[in-house]
Amino acid sequence: MWSNHINYDVWMRTHQLVLHWIENQLSEGQLSVGGRLPAERTLAEQLKVSRTSVREAIRILEALGVVRAGVGSGPEAGTVVISDPTAALGSTLRLHVATQHLPVADIVETRVLLESWAAAHVRPDAPELATAATLLDEMDAVGHSSGDGAAPIDDFLALDVRFHLALADAAGNTVVSAMMGSLREAIQGYAGRLTANLPDWDATASRLRAEHHGILAAIQNNDGGRAAALVAAHIEGYYREAGVKRPPEA
């Protein structure tokens, strides 16, 4: 339907020309993850545009998680192709939440949807399951000494994030993983603030620990349906306890 070649006759902003050139290089495999873009000045000369326009294009690709720019010399320097869709999707969602056009409730609901699916589709032999089990052990270790201040809570939540992401990764769908991660990232600040609303953190932590073990057990027991249901209840329970209002279900 569409050619890979670009019609340069149609009007196009200069930085978009650069953008399309780079996207073509990616599609044709002449540029791939780990590869390096020509230097900004070089690229500007090659494409007969100003360095400013090249830089605008690179900025966009950077925001989209496609490249990473580094100053100086050596392997860390230059503009290299990466692939971090999660960060890009996350900031996109976060910005649009800020504009009040993406309700947090919708994000939570979507997270439940994706994560339930992931739980139901985890391969029992996925290596990420071992990681998840290890994370649960670590979560059992922290938080028991809650008199030390808030640090254990943050540690616990950080492990919690990694546990959920590990399960998502174990399902083997990169798009679902990326979207899951981005949803979490988008409401991370929001969710963090909610933690203060919890009436009894120790009780909540204990419950979360137990639910995590239950989810993992269901997965290891090859009971995807139960795992999905447990995950849904787990997430929804947390947000409800922290005071997020859910929209009325049909």
Add this chain to the structure above:
Amino acid sequence: MWSNHINYDVWMRTHQLVLHWIENQLSEGQLSVGGRLPAERTLAEQLKVSRTSVREAIRILEALGVVRAGVGSGPEAGTVVISDPTAALGSTLRLHVATQHLPVADIVETRVLLESWAAAHVRPDAPELATAATLLDEMDAVGHSSGDGAAPIDDFLALDVRFHLALADAAGNTVVSAMMGSLREAIQGYAGRLTANLPDWDATASRLRAEHHGILAAIQNNDGGRAAALVAAHIEGYYREAGVKRPPEA
């Protein structure tokens, strides 16, 4: 956990400073959809940065579907806040597909997941259902005269897109809608090219028409489960017929 105030002591690239300033304005409601950003030169002076840095920030926001820049004077001019997450998510996914780090099969699988959920959660009284029904009527009208060339096929596919998006919107979750649309957009070129692989377009079109009616009927019949299953079969069937290989299911 996190303050909304930014620590300007930490190192930060200049355009990110602008980015965070604007995001703050959005979060605090001092800037909302429909509102206009200060002129680039003004903003640069206010934030004590160069216009170039302001422009780089605006480019990013534009790529993220948060603002729209327009030259000239009047209501269409200036940089105004919009909210088009679908476009941003779409180009993000498309770029990462180009880097070979997001398999098309994963995108299709995710689309099936989201769209099935949407079909199961459509409110029977959603106004989008009427739109969907109208679209089906239009699809019945086009394509019957396939001797005219490729135009009817494109018309049919365009209506098909709108039908699926209408169903997604009818579920009432903006995040799911946006993601659905972006997934479709990301593989639009790919899917379009696949159409040429179809052995018998007329037969395919007839089948698609029948399946669409079946899906809509199931929804109107309040049978969400059946609707979800039909949608899944509908999408997977199309891609399978067009030659997309699916990964082995567990």
Add this chain to the structure above:
DNA sequence: GTAAACGATGTGGTCCAACCACATCAACTA
């Protein structure tokens, strides 16, 4: 009086030339 033409104003779009900070690596020096 009305309508067309014109110019002032303000917007984003593009380009250039210069300078900075940084990281490496080669040449030089003690």
Add this chain to the structure above:
DNA sequence: TAGTTGATGTGGTTGGACCACATCGTTTAC
């Protein structure tokens, strides 16, 4: 041989200039 030093090349930032465009007054011609 070990340390210093400078050359090189990368992205980061700035100021200024000019362009195209769209509007809205004012002026002008009828």
